[in-house]
Amino acid sequence: MKKIFTMVLSGLLSAAMLASCGGNPGGSNNSTGGDDKTAEGGEILAWQHIESQAVSMKEEFERVFPEYTVNFEITNNQEMLKKFQTTLASGGQVPDALFLDLMDGGSVVCSDKAKDLFIDMTADPYNLDKDSLVGWVGDLYSDASGAVRGIEIGPAPSTFAVRKSMAEKYLGTTDPDEISEKLKTWDDVVELGRKIKQEGGGKEFLAANLNELVGILKQESKGLFDGTTCNMKSQWTEQFGILNTLASEDLVDTLEADGPEIPAALESDNYFMWQCAMWQPMWTFMASAPESAGQWILMSTPPGGKMFVGGGMPLCVPKDAKNPMGGFKYITYFRCTMDGVAFSRDNFGDVADIKEAYEDPAFHTTPQDMRDYFQCDVLEQYAKYIENTEVLELTPYDKTLWSDGVKIAFQALENGDGADQAMQAYVDELKRVYPEITE
Secondary structure, eight states: OOOOOOOOOOOOOOHHHHHTSOSOSSOOOOOOOTTOTTOOOEEEEEEESOHHHHHHHHHHHHHHOTTEEEEEEEOOGGGHHHHHHHHHHHTOOOOSEEEOOGGGIIIIITSTTHHHHBOOTTSTTTOOOGGGBOHHHHHHTBOTTOOBOOEESSOOEEEEEEEHHHHHHHHSOOOHHHHHHHTOSHHHHHHHHHHHHHHTTTSOBSOSSGGGGTHHHHTTOTTSEETTEEOHHHHTHHHHHHHHHHHHTTOSOOOOTTSTTHHHHHHSSSBSEEEEETTHIIIIIIHHOGGGTTOEEEEOOTTTTOEEEOOOOEEEOBTTOSOHHHHHHHHHHHHHSHHHHHHHHHHHOOOOSBGGGGSSTTSSOOOHHHHHHHSSOHHHHHHHHGGGEEOOOOOTTHHIIIIIHHHHHHHHHHTTOOHHHHHHHHHHHHHHHOTTOBO
């Protein structure tokens, strides 16, 4: 394929001039003008996926940095990479701050392509201190050389939200610690599913679909691929056995993941547990189930509180950006400074990317509307989960691995196929999309 990427980064300011500015994440002076891509000020173009979030960030950033004007374009996160590639190919203006999807991490942001596409945020003149980031957050979007090509929009450890009425009915408690103790293993969860089926009259289920329990697979994502060799059928034997039991015994419902029935299902008392990644209290539960305030309990994930990554997003600065320093400052203000992460906490319900925020036990205090809805300090719990998160191993195959591939496998299980057949269908889809994969 003909390469259309260019490497443009020139006119670096001297180290002395960069060091003269205090309090900025990367450090640079406040000069503007010309084609100097390290100069401060001017317009920033950001490609983001949630308009309300973009509006809030623009207002805050321009308040703190009045020398900048932020313009944004809204695009679905799953279409963002395609838009970026198309714009590059046509010679159009790429953004200064690019909000990609987690599933683009392994194929682009951490790949050997990254050095031609995105700045290294730790390099001069940006000089992000990687050691200031929570360990796995700093490594997540680093390439093979250790260069940081992206910053996580917010660490997304994932656990489960339990419906309070179901917990009381089937476990006899609404205490989160007692629920977690009763459901320490996936075998415990399966047994609970059988009890719900037996006593629920065919209307109550452990979960709305298998996808709500995809964390069973995400907890064991390391080693799925050895180069282009897929190890799925040996790696996930036990996990697919659990999923097969849940499907074959009708312990979970078969509602379409993200389908039109989900909001009503969230508001109902018919489902015991739902995946709840760090971003979901605000953007899923409060948004889609506003009448269910006070009806949720956050439990620790089996086995033994082993959290998994339930989403995320690399924020990158393209090398061909017109204002890369502006894009870098825009991203790192909200993710790598105490004032910025406090703003993200209060407005978006995010936990922090930086270690400093975890030094103060009171920092991760939940915004009042979220606290009122969940009746607990949600962010305090997620902050404790950070170091106990099984980090998702990003691969070049993630777009299919965690979207169409897993859907095909789960549909096979729901249709009565066994675990081996479902895994083979999964592998076959991966090989169809990526012919280089072997078993």
